[in-house]
Structure formats: C-alpha cells, structure tokens
Amino acid sequence: MSLSDDGGYGGDRGPETGQTRTRLPDSGGDTYGSGRRSRAGVSSRNLVTAVSVVVLLIAAIAFANRSDTGNTDSASDSSPKSSTPQPTAPTGTKPVTGKNGDIATGFAKTEQGAQSAAANYVVALGSADMFNRTQRHKIITTVMAPPAVDTFQQTLDKAYSADFYKNVGLHVDGSTPAGMTFVSRTIPIGTKVKDFSGSQATVEVWCTGLLGMAGNGSTKPVTTSWFTITMKLAWTKSDWKALTHSQKNGPAPVSGDVPASGAKEIAGAVEGYGGFTYAR
Structure with a gap:
C-alpha cells in the first residue's frame, strides 16, 4: 500500500426522444418491427453465446498453463515482439525461482x-x-x-x-x-x-x-x-x-x-x- 491514496467512470446517456423504433430484419412484420421473433430463435442465440464464452475461458486457461518447453528465460533472451502489442495479455513466461x-x-x-x-x-x-x-x-x-x-x-x-x-x-x-x-x-x-x-x-x-x-x-x-x-x-x-x-x-x-x-x-x-x- 502506498503512503498517499487519493474517482470513477461511467457512460453518458443521450436525450430521451419519447419513442424508439427498432428495425428487426428477421421478423415477418413491417419495417418498424410490428412482428416478433420466436422464443426458439432467442434461446438458440443465447445458447451459442454461452458456449462461446466457455470455449474462450478454456482457451485462456490452457494458454496461461502451457508448459513453455524450451523457453529458458535467461538473461540473454530477448523479449518477443509483435506488430500488435497487447499489454494486458500475459506472456506465459515462467516466474523466477x-x-x-x-x-x-x-x-x-x-x-x-x-x-x-x-x-x-x-x-x-x-x-x-x-x-x-x-x-x-x-x-x-x-x-x-x-x-x-x-x-x-x-x-x-x-x-x-x-x-x-x-x-x-x-x-x-x-x-x-x-x-x-x-x-x-x-x-x-x-x-x-x-x-x-x-x-x-x-x-x-x-x-x-x-x-x-x-x-x-x-x-x-x-x-x-x-x-x-x-x-x-x-x-x-x-x-x-x-x-x-x-x-x-x-x-x-x-x-x-x-x-x-x-x-x-x-x-x-x-x-x-x-x-x-x-x-x-
């Protein structure tokens, strides 16, 4: 903890218009969405989203725990370079002993x-x-x-x-x-x-x-x-x-x-x- 500690972020909301028109291309109604989507379609989409999140989590865990065989992390090693740096992503380099x-x-x-x-x-x-x-x-x-x-x-x-x-x-x-x-x-x-x-x-x-x-x-x-x-x-x-x-x-x-x-x-x-x- 530091000797001196000192707020927050949030999004601004736009002005209310009193009415919102939403275009639903998949519906069978008119161009302003008088038709309704089927519950089966929404459920399928939610299921796909949930499965995608699980897959991403498994991939992230696998990356974090990879063995990195052959990486010695010696003083002569050079840092990996990338044309698209991702400062929040872990390198996977093993901790010092x-x-x-x-x-x-x-x-x-x-x-x-x-x-x-x-x-x-x-x-x-x-x-x-x-x-x-x-x-x-x-x-x-x-x-x-x-x-x-x-x-x-x-x-x-x-x-x-x-x-x-x-x-x-x-x-x-x-x-x-x-x-x-x-x-x-x-x-x-x-x-x-x-x-x-x-x-x-x-x-x-x-x-x-x-x-x-x-x-x-x-x-x-x-x-x-x-x-x-x-x-x-x-x-x-x-x-x-x-x-x-x-x-x-x-x-x-x-x-x-x-x-x-x-x-x-x-x-x-x-x-x-x-x-x-x-x-x-």
Whole structure:
C-alpha cells in the first residue's frame, strides 16, 4: 500500500426522444418491427453465446498453463515482439525461482523481466513489513539499486512517522494494538513498459491496495484504493533494481455493490490467503 491514496467512470446517456423504433430484419412484420421473433430463435442465440464464452475461458486457461518447453528465460533472451502489442495479455513466461527473503529475484534482462521485477517490488514496498523500521530497511536494500538506497531509506524513515502510524491505527512506534490485525497490501493489476534501453527500464504498474485495521472496535477499517506506480529500473549485478519510485492516483473503477465484510472475516482473509510471485 502506498503512503498517499487519493474517482470513477461511467457512460453518458443521450436525450430521451419519447419513442424508439427498432428495425428487426428477421421478423415477418413491417419495417418498424410490428412482428416478433420466436422464443426458439432467442434461446438458440443465447445458447451459442454461452458456449462461446466457455470455449474462450478454456482457451485462456490452457494458454496461461502451457508448459513453455524450451523457453529458458535467461538473461540473454530477448523479449518477443509483435506488430500488435497487447499489454494486458500475459506472456506465459515462467516466474523466477530465486528469492531474497520473501522478495523474488533473478529476473531476466528483458522487457518481461523488468515488468516482473517492478510488479514484485511494488508488492514488497506496499506490504505491512514496511511499517517496521528493521524490515523496511531490508526491503529497501533488496529492491533498490545501491546508489538509491540511502536517499530512499531516509525519505521513507521520515514518512513513516509517529503521526502517520497513528493515522492508520497503529501505536506511535508502529506496533499493532492488541486484538487487531493490521492490513497493508498492494496488488498489481497490470504492467506497462514506458521505456527500455537494455540496461535501464521505466515501468508503470497499475495497482489496487488494502490499508487499515481489522478488529472489533477499529476506528480505521480496511479500505481499498487504486493507483499507478512508476518505477525506473537499472540492471545491477545481474538483476533489475529500482532507481526511483513515484505514484499517482487511479485509474479507479466504479465501486461494486458487494457489501463490506466484517472485521473478523477481513482479518481471517488476510491471515489465511498468501500473496504471489508475479511474472509478466
């Protein structure tokens, strides 16, 4: 979750005309649709649509789980090129296997590798561990390039102040009140390469996040936010490391009508559902 969180989209409706005329080419009536379609025709069309959706889902699942035999994802690999880029489509490249603590490492020196690194690094930088000074310093040392560590660490040490801890429901030392579960998670929705030169990359990561305190009597309930993080990366010691990290609000979708869960259910979900290693 980020330190600063900031609405919505929808379609405009045209003026009402009082009467709508619909042309139905298949009907046996006049040109303004006085005839009616048979229920059998509508049912058949609905069945075809439903079957088509199922087929598409099966194809998508098969693509996501393909074995990709022969793809080594090594540092010498080049990113696949396409005349019609689809930034929201997964590449199918297998996740990295290396880790430094809980943070994935060993990304390929490709556009895919840079996107995977950025996605995993924003998760680490938005985790609840960032509210603990010792853990925060470990995360910063892992994800940031050496020249950026000291400056970024000093900036965040000032940002994670006693007032900030109090504002999110923690004690002034950053500890969690008894009987409460502190929640801070960043979840990448997608990534996009803005610039890539081989040894440097600029990647945008669109995210949603959770922040707040779950527990009986909490005055800081867990809320969601939407934001985009821009991360500049440099190829350092055979891996991608972050040079800079900035954030802006949105894009944010319209909120759904799902009722909010109780504090106990939210706390159970946070403790019971682990995170992921992200791969572009």
